[in-house]
Amino acid sequence: MSDDHSLTVPRPLVGIIGFGAFGRLMARHLRPHFRLRAYDPAPPVEADADLADVALAPLQDVAACPVVILAMPLSRLEETVRAIGPHLSEGALVLDVGSVKMKAAEIMAAGLPDHAEIIATHPLFGPASAAGGIRGLKIALCPVRGRRSARVAAFLRKGLGLRVVMTTPEAHDAETAMAQGLTHLIAKVLVQMEPLPTRMTTKSFDLLKQAIDMVRNDAPEVFQAIECLNPYSPRIRKRFLDIAATLDQDLGPS
Amino acid sequence: MSDDHSLTVPRPLVGIIGFGAFGRLMARHLRPHFRLRAYDPAPPVEADADLADVALAPLQDVAACPVVILAMPLSRLEETVRAIGPHLSEGALVLDVGSVKMKAAEIMAAGLPDHAEIIATHPLFGPASAAGGIRGLKIALCPVRGRRSARVAAFLRKGLGLRVVMTTPEAHDAETAMAQGLTHLIAKVLVQMEPLPTRMTTKSFDLLKQAIDMVRNDAPEVFQAIECLNPYSPRIRKRFLDIAATLDQDLGPS
Known part of the structure; x- marks a missing residue:
């Protein structure tokens, strides 16, 4: 009682x-x-x-x-x-x-x-x-x-x-190498390109900025782990960069 | 009457x-x-x-x-x-x-x-x-x-x-080269990397996928115009690729 x-x-x-x-x-x-x-x-x-x-x-x-x-x-x-x-x-x-x-x-x-x-x-x-x-x-x-x-x-x-x-750890790392590896890479690049436009933006660009804002304050160790300690990340990153470079080349000289 | x-x-x-x-x-x-x-x-x-x-x-x-x-x-x-x-x-x-x-x-x-x-x-x-x-x-x-x-x-x-x-046309093209040029470039690359993960995804990756879905069915001429006929686009694209490549290099060999 x-x-x-x-x-x-x-x-x-x-x-x-x-x-x-x-x-x-x-x-x-x-x-x-x-x-x-x-x-x-x-x-x-x-x-x-x-x-x-x-x-x-x-x-x-x-x-x-x-x-x-x-x-x-x-x-x-x-x-x-x-x-x-x-x-x-x-x-x-x-x-x-x-x-x-x-x-x-x-x-x-x-x-x-x-x-x-x-x-x-x-x-x-x-x-x-x-x-x-x-x-x-x-x-x-x-x-x-x-x-x-x-x-x-x-x-x-x-x-x-x-x-x-x-x-399993293997299936997890294979899948998140893309989901997280790419998101964090793209976010890091776009943050370096700031200031990003705010006035003449499309809905898709606004979504992209929202995505960036969700990871921009993550500790540097998180980026490092996702990109370097996930064994699948480097090749995913390479594929992304290769495709982007090929597209850029196909579009012609600047 | x-x-x-x-x-x-x-x-x-x-x-x-x-x-x-x-x-x-x-x-x-x-x-x-x-x-x-x-x-x-x-x-x-x-x-x-x-x-x-x-x-x-x-x-x-x-x-x-x-x-x-x-x-x-x-x-x-x-x-x-x-x-x-x-x-x-x-x-x-x-x-x-x-x-x-x-x-x-x-x-x-x-x-x-x-x-x-x-x-x-x-x-x-x-x-x-x-x-x-x-x-x-x-x-x-x-x-x-x-x-x-x-x-x-x-x-x-x-x-x-x-x-x-x-x-003005100039201010418009300068600003949208980033907003549209980057969104469409990133979308084109990610579409080529499909299938993208759906199960182990973060909120930021889901936002990224939503952004892609908004432009993926745009006519090829739209991509061409945004990337090639906007005079500011090639240098924005180059900056994106250069920063991404530098980041990738800094992360070390795959």
Whole structure:
């Protein structure tokens, strides 16, 4: 009677390692469902008011949560995996959220202790595209080790309203090399060509600018990972450049 | 009493020369306001039911309307201007609707008789982007000869709900070389790379695909005019390709 909460099951504990823009976006959507602990080597100076209930904690305490989400650049994944290994609780579920899946799955499978279950994920959105909420947005799920993928997928669908694409790291990288590799390349080029016209624009150009605006503030590491650490990206980029150069040539000299 | 219509002013007569996809789109939006006559060297075999009241007529009859709109590829504009000249009524207003304005204004100013007034226009939309109606879409207006631009602009705003951008052929071509030149180039490349992914896509990639879909069915002449007959396009294209190639190089070997 004096403590109603003792009658309810406490929300499960989830640890977020890497509390940058994406880590905080996740925290906002996970906090109604879980108690959250977060670790970042350089935590944000100004705390977000709506994340006041997320406990910033030392790495080993966050790594000890039954579910651990890794949200750092892929270039830092290997050292992080090494650092958390000894602190993981028995049978912990570890997930990453990076844009490239073959490399991430390989690092986690090789570096995490055998008792840990692993799911490589790629939420196909970021702070800009999720500004209006995440319902209806997509997330790719690649089961790597263990049997909890179906349960995680069910939560993502029912709890968060996401559209879950079950896939493999290879199929993911092959498909996103085009979807993300091209979008980010085109965006980087157009940003360098700014100022872009605003007055005499067509609907199609306005859509192109909207597409750019969704990725222009992504961290440089995201671009680097998509273009360099996805093994399919370089050849997709080459195809794009070759076709564009041929078209330009066919159009005649300037 | 026997003929109520004799009491009302008949709607003004407008001639459309070139009755292709864009000519017919125009006719759909102009027919509530004008009586329309149209000419096409190869008129569509199946008439559109909603355009049954548009009178298909010989070139000289359509050219004799007080307002004449030229809606053929830029590559056919010069011969058309030559052909209609002798049939224009005194003080006729001639407008074109092509994607490139310096060349079109030059051809019309040089080839149309002195008594004809001229406005070069560019509706910044096509059948695909206007599928949901044209209210709120943009049209560029370049006065070339005569004093009727303000009146035409007022009709386009109030009668059709368009956003009118008053400009010069030079300013138009400089700005659209980027807006249209880049969109059409990118679209042409991506269409050649199809099939594009549909499953693991981000919001920004979906926007990119929407942009492509708006121009993919444009006539080849539209691409040709935008890329080759706009004098600013080749250098914009070169800049795009140079920046993309540099980025690709900086990302390292594939």
